[in-house]
Amino acid sequence: MIETTALTKTFGRTHAVDEVTLSTGQGVIGLLGPNGAGKTTLLRMAATVLAPDSGELRLLGLDPTRATERVEIRRRLGYLPQNPGLYPGFTPYDMVDYVAVLKEHTDRAWRQQEARRVLEAVELTDVMHKRIRSLSGGMRQRVALACALVGDPDLLVLDEPANGLDPDQRLRLRSLLSQSSTVLMSTHNISEVSALCQRVYVMFDGRVRFTGTPADLASLAVGRVWEDERQDPQAIRSWLTSTGTYRHLGHPPNGAQVVDPTLDDGYLLLARKEHT
């Protein structure tokens, strides 16, 4: 559904996305990485909002650099940007209706049904006629998500969709995304990756440094995680857990109590390698 070959985007001298090659199938695909890793730039290219400088990009089997194919992609695309520009004077209903117009849905009756459907999906029917300016941050995020869902798109590109959502809403989001065909989403929340994503890409400095399943990412730290009551200065990373013991990453000393790694362990180990 999303294929890139040596995809590159630069801003001045900064290589925001640097020769990224990836190929995803259907399902929920997670993009992990620290701030400035290039996740948002990659997503904006996948959403046809930014043009690549070089390399190839194919979305839903189509080439977005060709005008006619780009329009076809956009007809089948839902996009949630990092900072959705929601007009505060609109109601959620107006906002969804406006986005439906931009998505070429000229039939009013269809737009009416679709607005109800997507607003119900994000549980905003109670407030759909209130001004967006009066809604909480989490509700605004759900309005933007509802806009992305208009027309039941084949490809959803979501930049940190769980931003501002409470735990209950995050569960609802998981359920929603699991029903979608293909979702490319960035997140800082590793537990979401583990719960949602069939595949995960980890980016550092504009490049993809890891590709695999969430289990693969966790397995990077097999035999590299141990716990002790005292902090080990030899560990490359250590932190105090809620049980009062220290969890360490690195080469365990003889006799250390090695434990099963989590997705966080795998990610932190990868991040540490990238910066040493």
Next chain:
Amino acid sequence: MSSHHTAWHADDSDLATYLAGRTPTVLAASLESHLIGCADCRSRLGALSDVAERDRAWDRLADAVDRPSRSPWIVRSAIATPLMVQAAAMAVLLVGLVPLLAATAWGDRGLVTLLVLAPLAPVAAVALAYRDTSDPSGEMGLAAPVAGLRLVALRALLVAAVAMPIAVGVLLGVDRWIGDVPLRLAFAWCLPGLALAALVLLAGTTRLDPAYVAVAASSGWAFLIGVIVVAERSVRLDLFADAIAGPAVQGVALVVAAAAVVTTVVRRDAVSYRRTA
């Protein structure tokens, strides 16, 4: 209504009358108050009601509450928010009100003002069409199929379609300008205006800010009018008619407009994407 031990229950006939909306107001209020606390009567009321008709009633209510804007979709995509309406209104006012006031205040000099300002209508329309800050959907709108030249052209055309006839009408509507010369002049600015607007449209396919290009193009046009005034040392209408409506200015305007539009269409990809980081 019948009493049962300490509580009373509504008769079926009372409930049927209530459903039909024929219960007197005071009795209906009493019945409604009872129904709130009596599950048995609520259940009997539900059994008596026509489910299909009830569903239709809910649908009618939802249709009335959730009805999308009645505006045609073209208008909705062009002037959906007050900001967008203000932008469009500004373009219309530029040619409608200002030249009229100028002509009223300064007579023939008002014509010069009008000639300076009239072509700004399409220029302003195009420049405003590029303003992404006024689009209520922000970056989401860029990922929509109508984004790009289609949306910009639609917004510009809608504003220009309102503003340009007003500009022509203002010229024709003022008594003192009725006659051969004003009629020529009334339409003579259209092609130069189109050329300037097309240049601004073209600017949108580059890294230049269309708003600045609009100001530069408008200043250039004003300078040209100024040159004519200085060269002829007069603001006589016939001189302007010869200069502006003449084949030289009209020909150049036509060529510039055509070239800019063709180049814009060729470079339309640049409008389709986000223009800045």
